[in-house]
Amino acid sequence: MTTRRQGYTRMAKPSTKRNKWLSLTFALVGVGAAGMFAVATPVEWNVGALSDGAVGAVREEPHEEEISYGSAPHIGTPEPMHAIYMSQCVAGTPSFRDSLVSLIEETKLNAVVIDVKDYSGTIGFPTKDPRFKEASLANCGARDMEAFVKSLHDKGIYAVARVTVFQDPFYTNAYPEQAVQSVSRPGEPWEDYKGLSFVDVSSRDFWDYIAVLSKEAYAIGFDELNYDYVRYPSDGPMKDAAFVNEKKAEALEQFFAYLYSEVHPIGAKMSVDLFGYTAVLTDDLGIGQQLERTLPYFDYVAPMVYPSHYNKGFAGLANPNSDPYTVVFTSMKEAVRRALASETSVATLDGTPIFSEEVVPATPPTAESPGSATTTKKVATGLYTKNVHSKLKLRPWLQDFDYGKDYLPEDIAAQIQAAEDAGLTSWFFWDPANKYSNLRAVLNGKIP
Numbered sequence: 001m002t003t004r005r006q007g008y009t010r011m012a013k014p015s016t017k018r019n020k021w022l023s024l025t026f027a028l029v030g031v032g033a034a035g036m037f038a039v040a041t042p043v044e045w046n047v048g049a050l051s052d053g054a055v056g057a058v059r060e061e062p063h064e065e066e067i068s069y070g071s072a073p074h075i076g077t078p079e080p081m082h083a084i085y086m087s088q089c090v091a092g093t094p095s096f097r098d099s100l101v102s103l104i105e106e107t108k109l110n111a112v113v114i115d116v117k118d119y120s121g122t123i124g125f126p127t128k129d130p131r132f133k134e135a136s137l138a139n140c141g142a143r144d145m146e147a148f149v150k151s152l153h154d155k156g157i158y159a160v161a162r163v164t165v166f167q168d169p170f171y172t173n174a175y176p177e178q179a180v181q182s183v184s185r186p187g188e189p190w191e192d193y194k195g196l197s198f199v200d201v202s203s204r205d206f207w208d209y210i211a212v213l214s215k216e217a218y219a220i221g222f223d224e225l226n227y228d229y230v231r232y233p234s235d236g237p238m239k240d241a242a243f244v245n246e247k248k249a250e251a252l253e254q255f256f257a258y259l260y261s262e263v264h265p266i267g268a269k270m271s272v273d274l275f276g277y278t279a280v281l282t283d284d285l286g287i288g289q290q291l292e293r294t295l296p297y298f299d300y301v302a303p304m305v306y307p308s309h310y311n312k313g314f315a316g317l318a319n320p321n322s323d324p325y326t327v328v329f330t331s332m333k334e335a336v337r338r339a340l341a342s343e344t345s346v347a348t349l350d351g352t353p354i355f356s357e358e359v360v361p362a363t364p365p366t367a368e369s370p371g372s373a374t375t376t377k378k379v380a381t382g383l384y385t386k387n388v389h390s391k392l393k394l395r396p397w398l399q400d401f402d403y404g405k406d407y408l409p410e411d412i413a414a415q416i417q418a419a420e421d422a423g424l425t426s427w428f429f430w431d432p433a434n435k436y437s438n439l440r441a442v443l444n445g446k447i448p
Contacts, residue, residue, distance in 0.1 A: 072221035089140035121170030192236030248288030351384030
């Protein structure tokens with residue numbers, strides 16, 4: 001059972017270089033060591049600036065003629081939105097999926113997030129584009145996905161398609177040259193400790209692959225595209241990993257801009273999942289994720305603020321997992337502040353440096369110098385301009401699974417209350433087993 005979404009890593013000994021109120025370090029920053037390596041890319045790739053300003057690896061070979069898609073009806077995004085996750089395998093098991101649909105119908109839930117491409121890289125519904133032929137329904141999935149989505153709409157349930165992006169061992173098996181490369185095994189994909197490989201963030205062919213898959217999912221009725229694993233890899237021998245572009249945060253933002261330009265015009269809502277620590281830290285965590293770089297390109301941003309995935313010292317807690325309320329509130333309150341801010345320390349692609357004026361005092365004349373009048377000079381503040389975004393753009397992923405302790409209904413209720421107290425209205429709940437026994441109890445008013 002997968003509980004550690006997006007490769008969260010237990011943090012090492014607390015650092016004194018972080019803000020004292022956090023008292024933490026993030027083990028993922030260690031992946032920066034991989035930046036010492038260069039990648040030998042295939043000759044047919046054009047690695048450099050693209051016409052739209054992105055940087056990527058482009059195969060200079062013609063794609064097949066674009067397929068025309070119809071579009072099934074869609075429903076509007078609910079506000080507030082309260083959603084649960086449904087795996088690809090559950091979506092393909094009518095009795096199991098129907099039990100979750102009943103849970104939604106009988107409670108305040110009004111949306112469901114369904115895997116259309118999961119961590120394995122396989123696709124969970126029938127597709128039209130030939131590039132998806134081998135991956136489509138190769139493992140789990142629903143052959144009747146379009147009809148299932150329509151049945152959700154008939155019940156007033158908002159349908160979100162979850163797309164696991166750069167972790168894709170199925171794709172890297174077919175196109176190993178587009179994978180994050182192994183330094184010790186030239187020409188072979190790098191693998192994490194679970195044997196899973198990642199597509200290199202700079203693979204422009206893969207950008208197109210994700211955009212086309214998104215369009216197919218929207219065409220069969222999904223109302224929103226939710227992108228997960230939008231990051232550089234972690235949880236593996238990082239010194240053995242080599243990337244095309246070591247400027248991780250910039251490379252990811254270029255992908256976001258491309259995805260927005262391809263998917264947003266068709267009318268689909270877009271959301272993205274981030275490590276929980278992106279809510280409170282401004283560096284890219286060694287994986288390229290920064291909150292400010294996602295806000296312009298997605299309708300909704302979802303930090304995964306699972307209390308079990310925070311380290312000792314966070315918000316002054318000896319054991320963050322014992323206080324779900326404080327973890328979620330502290331994280332999302334800071335995320336709200338940053339969304340509403342008009343300036344940031346993060347140098348995004350469209351951010352303009354902010355300068356202050358500093359007075360330069362006059363100097364009296366001397367035998368050697370005529371002196372000078374009082375003047376001013378511009379001094380960089382280290383801050384950049386940023387658009388203000390609604391706090392309702394933030395939708396946290398909350399935890400309903402056991403990890404580090406047995407989660408109880410009161411833990412679920414505490415997380416919901418924390419999100420609301422931070423000024424938010426919407427949330428997702430994650431249970432990899434798709435049981436939601438604690439959430440079910442809370443929604444049915446059965447809290448001790």
